[in-house]
Amino acid sequence: MKNIIIISLLLLDLTAVYAAGNALAGKDKAIHCISCHTIDGNSKIPIYPKLAGQHEVHLIKVMKAYRDKIRDAPTMYTIAKKYFNNDDDIEDLAAHFASQKSNTCVDVPQTAQIKAGENKIESCAVCHQSDGNSILPFFPKLAGQHKEYLIKIMQAYRNGDRQDPQMSQMALLFNEDADIEDIATYFAAQKSDTCK
Numbered sequence: 001m002k003n004i005i006i007i008s009l010l011l012l013d014l015t016a017v018y019a020a021g022n023a024l025a026g027k028d029k030a031i032h033c034i035s036c037h038t039i040d041g042n043s044k045i046p047i048y049p050k051l052a053g054q055h056e057v058h059l060i061k062v063m064k065a066y067r068d069k070i071r072d073a074p075t076m077y078t079i080a081k082k083y084f085n086n087d088d089d090i091e092d093l094a095a096h097f098a099s100q101k102s103n104t105c106v107d108v109p110q111t112a113q114i115k116a117g118e119n120k121i122e123s124c125a126v127c128h129q130s131d132g133n134s135i136l137p138f139f140p141k142l143a144g145q146h147k148e149y150l151i152k153i154m155q156a157y158r159n160g161d162r163q164d165p166q167m168s169q170m171a172l173l174f175n176e177d178a179d180i181e182d183i184a185t186y187f188a189a190q191k192s193d194t195c196k
Contacts, residue, residue, distance in 0.1 A: 021056065021088075026096025032083045033093070036075075041097040042104075046148035049140075052100035053194030057137040059094035072162055102192030104144025117186025120179055123170060124187075133193040143190035150184035 030039055033051075037043045041052030051059065065071035067080040067090070084090050108114070121130060124142070128134045132143030142150065156162035157171035158180070174180050 021060075021091030021093070021095030023092070023095040023099045026092035026094070029083065029089055029093050030096050032079065037097075040100045040103075042100070042102065043146065046146040047152055048146070049149050050102065050104070050145055051097040053102045053192055054098055054141055055134070055137040055139075056091075056094045056098035058140050059097055060090055061138065062140075063090045063093065072156075100194075102144055102194045104190075104192045105195035107191070108189035111185075111189075113182055113185045114189050117182035117184070120183050121186060123173055124183065127166065128187075131193075132187040132190040141192065142187040144192040145188055147181075147184045147188035150187055151180055154180045154184065 027039070030037075030041075033039075033041075036045060036048045037051050041050060041054075043050050062071065063080065063084055064087075066073060066076040067084045069077055084093070127136060127139040128142050132141060132145070134141050153162065154171065154174050155177070157164065157167045158174040160168075174183075
């Protein structure tokens with residue numbers, strides 16, 4: 001895990017190279033994303049991720065992975081093939097969604113499940129921070145993300161349905177569905193650092 005942090009910190013200066021999108025152009029292109037993610041990236045559908053305020057570099061990486069069929073999601077393949085025709089489109093969309101503010105800004109009352117999740121996130125916090133607001137641009141922010149989406153994704157990594165060098169290793173720690181639910185509940189309850 002320390003290697004991940006060191007590599008990410010060394011690559012921080014490269015973010016300007018990757019994060020070169022035009023947010024205004026991206027807003028026009030985001031019209032194709034609204035049915036699942038809404039125009040401001042605050043998805044209302046629990047199984048789809050919230051994109052608002054995510055790191056631009058992370059969004060670029062993910063959209064390119066869909067376009068190049070590296071990341072598994074048939075719906076996103078279709079969208080990517082039709083609308084992510086070139087790197088400029090992807091960079092503009094990423095700039096737009098990264099510039100948006102999260103709507104996850106309320107304090108959630110502490111529950112036993114949130115506390116249980118907090119006790120299980122030590123490994124997650126290396127990349128995503130203990131509050132889910134990752135400062136490393138290559139890793140997604142988990143704070144305020146939909147619980148259902150987080151559960152779906154962690155199960156996909158654990159089951160081998162989604163591949164990623166770091167997360168495939170981390171998924172070995174997700175032995176029980178109850179652990180996944182606790183962790184997802186914890187991160188979903190955290191405030192985004194990009195609150196409106």
